[in-house]
Amino acid sequence: SKPKPAPPPPPSRPAISLPAATxxxxxxxxxxxxxxxxxxxxxxxxxxxxSAANADALLVERLFSVPQSLGPLRYLLGALVALQQERSSxxxxxxxxxxxxEVYQLVLSYVxxxxxxxxxxxxxxxxxxxxxxxxxxxGSAPPGxxxxxxxxxxxxxxxDERLVTExxxxxxxxxxxxxxxxxxxxxxxxxxxxxxxCSLVLHKPVVSVLVAMDDFNPEYANGRQIEGxxxxxxxxxxxxxxEDPKVALEMFPEPLKMSQIDADSAISGLRSSLKxxxxxxxxxxxxxxxxxxxxxxxxxxxxxxxxxxNASRVKMQYNTYEMSSDGFLLNVLDILLKxxxxxxxxxxxxxxxxxxxxxxTNTRFDYSKETRLAADADQIKQWxxxxxxxVPDSMDTSESQSVEISKQFGFxxxxxxxxxxxxxxxxxxxxxxxxxVILKSTQRAQSARRNLEMTNASAVSQEQRLRExxxxxxxxxxxxxxxxxxxxxxxxxxxxxxxxxxxxxxAAWFLKITLPTGSSxxxxxPAPPPPxxxxxxxxxVQSVADSLLFALRFRSNVFEDASIQLDHVITFVMVVxxxxxxxxxxxxxxxxxEFLWAVVPTxxxxxxxxLSQTFEALFDGHILARKFLCSALMQLYIDAEHTxxxxxxxxxxxxxxxxxxxxxxxxxxxxxRLSIQKEAENQSRFLRxxxxxxxxTIFLLDESLHDLAEIRExxxxxxxxxxxxxxxxxxxxxxxxxxxxxxxxxKSYNLLANSSVDVLYFLTEDEKVRLVFLRPEMxxxxxxxxxxxxxxxxxxxxxxxxxxxxxxxxxxxRILLIRIIGVYLHFDTDATFTRAIAADxxxxxxxxxxxxxxxxxxxxxxxxxxxNTLARIAQRAAAFAKEASADxxxxxxxxxxxxxxxxxxxxxxxxxxxxxxxxxxxxxxxRHLLSDPSDPFNRMPLSEDMLQPxxxxxxxxxxxxxxxxxx
Numbered sequence: 001s002k003p004k005p006a007p008p009p010p011p012s013r014p015a016i017s018l019p020a021a022t023x024x025x026x027x028x029x030x031x032x033x034x035x036x037x038x039x040x041x042x043x044x045x046x047x048x049x050x051s052a053a054n055a056d057a058l059l060v061e062r063l064f065s066v067p068q069s070l071g072p073l074r075y076l077l078g079a080l081v082a083l084q085q086e087r088s089s090x091x092x093x094x095x096x097x098x099x100x101x102e103v104y105q106l107v108l109s110y111v112x113x114x115x116x117x118x119x120x121x122x123x124x125x126x127x128x129x130x131x132x133x134x135x136x137x138x139g140s141a142p143p144g145x146x147x148x149x150x151x152x153x154x155x156x157x158x159x160d161e162r163l164v165t166e167x168x169x170x171x172x173x174x175x176x177x178x179x180x181x182x183x184x185x186x187x188x189x190x191x192x193x194x195x196x197x198c199s200l201v202l203h204k205p206v207v208s209v210l211v212a213m214d215d216f217n218p219e220y221a222n223g224r225q226i227e228g229x230x231x232x233x234x235x236x237x238x239x240x241x242x243e244d245p246k247v248a249l250e251m252f253p254e255p256l257k258m259s260q261i262d263a264d265s266a267i268s269g270l271r272s273s274l275k276x277x278x279x280x281x282x283x284x285x286x287x288x289x290x291x292x293x294x295x296x297x298x299x300x301x302x303x304x305x306x307x308x309x310n311a312s313r314v315k316m317q318y319n320t321y322e323m324s325s326d327g328f329l330l331n332v333l334d335i336l337l338k339x340x341x342x343x344x345x346x347x348x349x350x351x352x353x354x355x356x357x358x359x360x361t362n363t364r365f366d367y368s369k370e371t372r373l374a375a376d377a378d379q380i381k382q383w384x385x386x387x388x389x390x391v392p393d394s395m396d397t398s399e400s401q402s403v404e405i406s407k408q409f410g411f412x413x414x415x416x417x418x419x420x421x422x423x424x425x426x427x428x429x430x431x432x433x434x435x436x437v438i439l440k441s442t443q444r445a446q447s448a449r450r451n452l453e454m455t456n457a458s459a460v461s462q463e464q465r466l467r468e469x470x471x472x473x474x475x476x477x478x479x480x481x482x483x484x485x486x487x488x489x490x491x492x493x494x495x496x497x498x499x500x501x502x503x504x505x506x507a508a509w510f511l512k513i514t515l516p517t518g519s520s521x522x523x524x525x526p527a528p529p530p531p532x533x534x535x536x537x538x539x540x541v542q543s544v545a546d547s548l549l550f551a552l553r554f555r556s557n558v559f560e561d562a563s564i565q566l567d568h569v570i571t572f573v574m575v576v577x578x579x580x581x582x583x584x585x586x587x588x589x590x591x592x593x594e595f596l597w598a599v600v601p602t603x604x605x606x607x608x609x610x611l612s613q614t615f616e617a618l619f620d621g622h623i624l625a626r627k628f629l630c631s632a633l634m635q636l637y638i639d640a641e642h643t644x645x646x647x648x649x650x651x652x653x654x655x656x657x658x659x660x661x662x663x664x665x666x667x668x669x670x671x672x673r674l675s676i677q678k679e680a681e682n683q684s685r686f687l688r689x690x691x692x693x694x695x696x697t698i699f700l701l702d703e704s705l706h707d708l709a710e711i712r713e714x715x716x717x718x719x720x721x722x723x724x725x726x727x728x729x730x731x732x733x734x735x736x737x738x739x740x741x742x743x744x745x746x747k748s749y750n751l752l753a754n755s756s757v758d759v760l761y762f763l764t765e766d767e768k769v770r771l772v773f774l775r776p777e778m779x780x781x782x783x784x785x786x787x788x789x790x791x792x793x794x795x796x797x798x799x800x801x802x803x804x805x806x807x808x809x810x811x812x813x814r815i816l817l818i819r820i821i822g823v824y825l826h827f828d829t830d831a832t833f834t835r836a837i838a839a840d841x842x843x844x845x846x847x848x849x850x851x852x853x854x855x856x857x858x859x860x861x862x863x864x865x866x867x868n869t870l871a872r873i874a875q876r877a878a879a880f881a882k883e884a885s886a887d888x889x890x891x892x893x894x895x896x897x898x899x900x901x902x903x904x905x906x907x908x909x910x911x912x913x914x915x916x917x918x919x920x921x922x923x924x925x926x927r928h929l930l931s932d933p934s935d936p937f938n939r940m941p942l943s944e945d946m947l948q949p950x951x952x953x954x955x956x957x958x959x960x961x962x963x964x965x966x967x
Contacts, residue, residue: 021093023049026103029082030055030062033070052102059110063121072121073128076111077135080142083107108152111145116166133174136199137192146199146206154205161205168209172200172231180234185273186247190238194280197235201284207291211298222322223309230302235284236335238277239327240270240488248481255480256473263484270488278331282338289339289411300414304364306332307421311369313429314539326433329426330489336419337498343412344501346508346568353412356513356532357405360384364418373541374534374584383531403531420506423547424539427499431550434486442479445472451740496551497558503544504565507572510540514575514582523574523628527581534582541576541583544569545591552598559611566618569595574624578632586639590655593636596629597658600665620669629666630675631682633659637689653752656696660755667762680769684944687778690763691930693756694781698788700753705792707746708811709800714739743809750810761819764826774832777926783836786820787843793817794852818861821852821870828869837873838880849874890964898957900924902936906961910954911947915940919950 027050050058059079066075083104090096114121118128135141142148149167153160175193182189200206210216216231227233240247251266252258288299310329312318324332343350359367360383372380383403449472452465489495514533515522528534548569551558558564573592576583583589601616602608619625640655642648666672680686714735718724724732760782763769773782792798793813801813827833837844849870856867891906900907900921909922916937926944928936935942 016093018093018095018099019049019051021090021096022051022099025086025090025096025100026050026055026058029079029086029103030058032062032066032075052099052106055103056106059106063110063114071128071131072114073111073131074135076107076114077132077141077145079107080104080111080145084142104148105152108148112149112153112163112167115171116163129170129174132171133178133193133196137178137196146203150203150205164205165209165212168200168206169213172197172206172210172213173215175200176231176234183234183238184244184246185238185240185270185277186250188273188276191276191280194235194277194284198280198283198287201287201291204291204295207288207295211288211295216298217302217305220305220309223306223324224322226306226309226324227328232284232302233328235281236331237325237328238274238331239325240274240485241325241327242482242485243325243327248485252481252484254477255484256477267484267488267491271492274331274488278334278338281331281335285335285339296411300364300411300418303332303336303418303422307418307425308365310425311365313425326426326430326486327489329422330430333419333422333426334495334498336415336422337502340415340419340502341498343416344498344505345563346505346565348505350412351505351509351512353410354416354509355406355409355413356536357403358409358413358417359537360403360405360532360535361409363409364414365421367537370537370539371585372534373536373538374529374582375531379531380535383535403535416506416509419502420540420543421537423499423503423543428539428543428546430486431490431546434483434490435550435553438479438483438486442476442483445476445479448472449476451736490550491555493555493558496555497561497564499547500551500558500564503547504568504572506540507544508565508568510536511568511572511575514579523578523624525575525579525582529579529582538585538588541588542591544572545588545595548595549591549598552595556609556611559614566614567622570618570622571624574622574628574632577636578624578628580635580639585644586636586655587643587645587651589632589636590640590643590651590658593633593655593662594658597661600662601669602661602665603668619666626671626675628675630663630672630679633662634679634685634689637692638685641692653696653700656692657752657755660759664755664758664762673766676763677766677768680772683772683775686772687775688930690772690778691781691927693759694785695931697753697756697760698785700749700756701789701792704746704749704753704811705801707742707749708803708809710742711739711746711809712800712803715804746809746811754810754816757816757819761822761826764823770826770830773827774830776923777930779832779836780839780923781927782823783833784840784843786823787837787840787848789816789820790848790852791843793820794855795848814859814861817852817855821856821862821866824873825866825869828873831876834873834876835880835884838877838884841881844877844881846874846878849877891961894960897953898960902928907953907957910950910957912950913937913942914946914948915942919953922947922949 030050048054062075063072066072070078083100087097087100087104090100114128115132118126121128132141136145150164153164153167175196178193179190179197182193184190201210210231213231215229218229220226220229227237237243240251242248247270251270252263255263285299289296306324306329310323313323337344342348343353359370359372360380362368368377368380375383384405449469452468452472514525514529516526559566573596576592577589577596580586580589599611599615601612601619637656637659640652640659643651643655645651663676667676717735727735764773773779792801793816798813801811803809803811806812824837853867853871853874856862856870857864894906897919898906900910901918902920902924905921905924907919907921910919911922911925912919913925913935915935918935918937925936925947929942929944933943934940
């Protein structure tokens with residue numbers, strides 16, 4: 001068959017010319033809703049062709065004839081979208097894309113005019129800025145619109161720059177208003193205005209407009225105004241805390257009935273919202289910082305004003321309504337931590353860029369009222385005052401040399417010190433509130449409820465009891481709800497880890513500027529400290545201590561993160577506590593000792609944790625700790641006597657409790673024990689420590705035993721029902737309250753006293769250390785204290801200390817007795833100590849020791865050989881007592897000038913006090929000087945090396961004694 005012929009080709013379509021294609025496209029672009037279809041692009045249509053040259057007239061006509069429901073701006077935005085669509089398919093006609101681009105710029109110009117001068121386009125244009133913000137937030141605006149507007153106007157003349165301001169300044173304010181209306185973390189509404197702000201500040205001209213706005217960082221009266229008055233305030237304000245009470249009520253509606261799983265779920269949800277918020281804030285701030293010097297300075301100034309207006313948060317009491325809210329400050333801190341992240345590493349080379357002279361300036365906030373590590377206000381003034389010119393050569397200017405202070409600071413320096421200050425004002429103050437107010441108030445409420453449950457029914461009516469119970473439950477519910485809201489922030493491992501990494505980096509920086517370079521001997525540091533170190537604010541050290549302690553107490557698992565470099569921490573702690581000249585405040589050094597107390601290796605299984613092995617390796621391998629820890633602890637033990645706080649009398653017991661525990665823990669480690677033995681060779685300081693140890697033990701046990709006797713008396717009274725019922729309800733209630741107060745104290749006293757007795761026990765078991773206890777000015781004190789305690793534990797009134805529920809009060813008289821007897825036994829072979837036992841005529845008696853040995857045997861508290869040793873000590877002491885009694889009778893008629901004026905005893909080594917001219921027994925005045933370095937007769941300063949031996953008087957006394965013995 002023949003093949004079929006090919007079909008004829010289709011008729012050719014006429015080619016579309018550029019003018020026709022342009023006209024057709026523009027008709028489609030500028031068409032109004034509901035208007036007829038645009039004319040064909042075929043040539044010869046009869047319609048006037050639209051082009052880039054005449055589109056302006058049609059656009060103006062359209063702008064003033066758009067429906068009111070559409071408005072000029074939405075019409076223009078639609079035209080831009082249409083132009084972009086036409087542009088995407090314009091490749092078939094050469095030159096069409098360029099023509100559409102020209103029209104696109106024309107429409108952009110009108111968008112700028114509508115936004116900058118909406119009043120010229122009728123009432124419908126009045127809301128143009130709000131409309132643009134809504135379109136941008138909804139994602140329905142033309143892609144790249146902000147970029148195109150910025151590009152259109154930023155490269156022009158001054159008029160174009162003015163238009164950029166007139167366009168974006170109102171738009172930014174609309175975005176801020178949208179944020180204010182959607183600040184709750186319960187919904188995601190805050191995301192859109194935040195994302196829009198992030199999009200806007202990607203463009204440097206917009207950032208310049210933002211920072212130049214009057215309300216970017218206006219004048220403030222206080223910290224709270226920053227949140228409401230500054231542009232960025234509302235963006236940083238979303239919170240889970242009391243400023244948004246709906247969060248607590250919705251997420252934790254019944255806190256006392258809420259399961260832990262439900263609470264954790266609610267907290268996790270809120271953290272997710274916070275994470276989104278903070279990621280956006282960090283993005284915005286980073287864009288502002290990168291936009292140039294002026295925007296960077298503006299943002300840092302805003303952060304600086306936040307620090308300045310919240311400075312009072314470090315005080316014990318402040319007006320919370322004048323301070324920025326806790327949630328706001330925690331958000332600020334999180335962003336600063338993110339900005340500091342590039343150099344938040346103890347090994348970062350950028351730490352060398354941190355200028356230590358920054359705290360000697362007021363670059364961002366006022367440092368003048370800050371407490372410094374080792375400098376007072378006069379020294380700061382001296383170092384910051386420019387030196388006088390033309391000073392005569394004859395004048396000594398060594399004490400008035402100014403310190404070299406930089407005039408400009410880089411970003412790393414500013415970010416470091418702003419973040420360090422914010423850690424103090426935000427994290428430090430808020431964790432203090434969490435622990436000292438929220439948790440303690442919760443504990444008090446729980447205790448009050450328990451006490452009410454135990455209150456005698458006759459003392460409180462059932463109706464009153466129920467009413468008080470309900471009120472306590474209401475308070476506890478509010479407290480638990482508040483705690484859960486704060487847990488969203490403070491128990492967040494990611495946030496807490498960021499804080500720890502920063503403060504440890506701060507510790508590493510402090511070591512970098514403090515430790516000598518090129519020397520193998522890092523400690524002791526040379527004194528006095530250089531001005532640039534002495535002038536550092538105390539919070540540089542305090543924030544390290546507070547953050548470490550908080551994390552250890554509540555979220556110790558964050559230390560398992562490899563980025564938390566603990567070796568830097570231990571080195572920092574050692575340098576600080578071993579350098580009182582560099583960190584003068586003993587309370588600061590004590591905080592770091594508390595951290596050591598929490599992590600020091602111990603055999604107590606109750607105190608061991610997953611971190612114990614890590615810290616054990618750190619302690620064993622840390623050269624500075626092995627060499628200097630003991631001496632640093634001894635010095636702090638002394639310095640704790642005067643911390644400068646209003647509670648310094650009680651503060652010292654807490655500080656020394658931590659020190660006692662650390663010494664006891666390291667005592668069994670050979671290298672540390674050697675350092676304690678070496679410290680004992682410094683007898684002057686070691687004697688003062690032992691004297692204070694004895695003072696504390698005596699006071700604490702006296703208080704404890706007094707309270708225990710009262711508790712026993714109360715327990716017996718309650719058991720005697722007729723006597724108890726004979727009391728009025730008011731008397732019963734008063735007695736119950738008094739006993740509760742005694743019970744609240746006695747446990748603390750016993751814990752503190754037990755630690756002191758334990759230290760006394762293991763120190764005296766070492767032969768080298770024991771020599772210090774045998775010094776003439778000390779041996780009598782130790783012996784009399786032991787005798788006094790033995791009387792209370794084994795004397796006729798020992799039954800007064802028998803109480804029920806001893807564990808509740810940390811009271812174990814058997815362990816205490818074993819420890820005290822152990823100290824006696826350690827001095828078994830020392831006749832000096834046995835004589836001192838006998839010299840205590842007020843407490844020593846053979847009957848006392850016989851009662852003690854009887855109790856030890858009856859309770860099987862010690863092996864028989866140890867009990868026999870104690871009996872032999874008592875026998876020798878009895879012989880010495882008899883000898884001493886004979887001597888007392890022999891010297892009854894000693895002349896007054898031979899008697900010590902303080903103790904009225906015969907002197908054996910008389911010395912003259914140069915400050916008052918009085919002559920006293922050396923042992924007596926030496927003992928006095930251990931507690932009080934002054935002349936007891938006129939309070940003038942006095943030290944042991946100032947004592948002047950009275951050789952002539954001593955010879956006459958010795959002659960008198962010899963004559964009496966020979967007669």
